[in-house]
Amino acid sequence: MKVFNNNIKNIPKTITLRNKVGDIRNKKYLPSFSKEWKNIVYSYNKNNLNNIPVNDVNINKIIQSYFNLYFKDYKYVGSKKFILLRRRRNFLRRIYVSNAEVKHTNNKAIITLFIVNREYKILKNKYLKINKRISKNLINRYFLLYKNNIIKIYEILNKQKNEYAFISNKISKRKFLTYKLKYLNKFIKLKNLYLKKVWSIIISKYWKTYLKLLRKYDLMYSLNQYKFNKQILLPILSNILNKIIGKKVEYNIINIKSIAYNTDLFTNALSLKLKKKKMNYMKSMFSILNRAYLPKINTIKERTLAKNVDLFLDKYKDLKIISNMGAGSNNNLDKLLGSYTNTKEVHNTIYNSIGYKNMGGIRLEVKGRLTKRYRADRSIYSLKWKGGLKNVDSSFKRLSSVLFRGNSKSNVSYSLSNSKRRIGAFAVKGWISGK
Template structure:
């Protein structure tokens, strides 16, 4: 199982062999690239064996794709702005001189009946205007070629780099383009007994949606010497959104006869301007959101982060630091307060919680980050 997770993480960290192909100025080592926060984070693979195939479920947080998309949009906007700014600068500076010279030439030919006929005067004016038009278009083309050749090489290389990295990121999750490479590696190593592999990739939006994500992020950030543990945990906890729920109502036990009938415990709110028979009829019909409300653990109930290890500032591993912070609660409301039976998964693992641990090391020693999230 551990080998499969390592293969999947190394596959998601794939990059161009030649860094000059993607117009990257200097080569970055793979060891350093793995420590980047702008990459694809994946959870531990959940493998399910069937007779003829294997289903691998992966939860993915694609931070690289969102960042590259923003960079691509900003670089295209900058190119447009820079192009037009430079063009108008040359246009005002040079083409104004062209207009002056043509105005001086046109003033030489003055229409007088004794000296010049009216037809010849109009003909000379049209010829000068045509010359001005041709010269103007020629000079505008010259300005654009000069801008593209000399001034915008940096911007176009940057745009090419972002587009190539973005398409590489998309191809990693495409069955036709690159996902078959992962299946070939797994079948070559005979990790999954040469069975047909089916991938179930779930894209998550936030770091706090899975404990594997924020434990990996914290472990990468705490590798740096200037990072402080409490501050980094606070950043994770501030990003967690826990819905506002009436905890008193949620934790009070209601008998089964009145359960799922009342929105709150105040019967007065139902009896105002209504008859008793109408109230009981509404209880029997039920609401249209019964299916959605029957899904358990769809909302985040709480989060807990624990850090322990050699996280001191000094260059001596003589002291271990222990940090613990949480937000919300990890208790199962059904079993703890509503007197319902709860299923335990794999021994003592609760059905409403997900747990993860990530071990890492610094210059002065090793440390570990533990994470829990609970649903309700």
């Protein structure tokens, strides 16, 4: 085979058949497979796929419990009472995590997580507020007294020095300098003693209220940040997930500004709110809907059957760069793109070709035992929405669109979360549409 390959110049060429100029038309927008299936994997042995649904449930439970980590010893943080695990799980100031989207390769598994770190913002604001109080009220008050008293000590010592200065002409310079050094050492000792006394008053009076809280918020803040650190706590999580998946784990953690931009996040947050005794399900639903900001678009203009002006349409036979540059040509990619547009226009055309990047609408549905009193009332049903869930391209512009898992739309993400109260169970459903 070596002799055959060396002697015969067998240069392979890819020849595209039946390619005509103007083959490009308005094509379907295909979103990522992770939006359809939360776990993307292919294996020749079908028995390996049987464990995937169970593994997904275990992975999501482990990840959520990892981001809800708390100090075991409550006295170490400085809290007076022991917080039960059940109560800790119902805290609203926490790290909200979506369900994991796992993409498998031969060697590793890439886990993407959407996160809203609400605990980080609350702890930071509390720490800064207490720090301002300490700096304004306490330290300024006591250091004003410290300054005034230090000046008094200096004046008393200075009087004695001035009295001795009259006799300095009769005494040698060395004796005079030693006398000065003696008084300076006395002054430094008195200054240090007084400074210690000031700090002891501050610590004794305000340790219980301010400084303990500062230490508590500092420790909780550091724990919050260690959860995202690749060198401290994330390797422990990856070791646990390694045993379930059987591959190396990589994380793709995406921080979102608001809960309303992911269905997994706001359904979990709403179910936690509705667990509480003093709750109003209507107010809590509207609080999530008001956080969703929809772009201001002219709906009449958007839904008209206008022709889509595409710069690539009827100009090139396909969107492959090599075929458009031509075989054997020494043209650069910059020359090819710069021949008909600027770099800004290219960037805009690529960005505009991405579908479902704007929020089209949000919908919330709550059903279950959500009465305030402990009695066997019927289940309550409530539905609220903002915007719409329709796919504008398929329903108004008559463009073809993809369907996920049978009848589910490609532009809509859906999630459901179940929970319990003392009266009974309830469920929260959420939808988000893009356009």
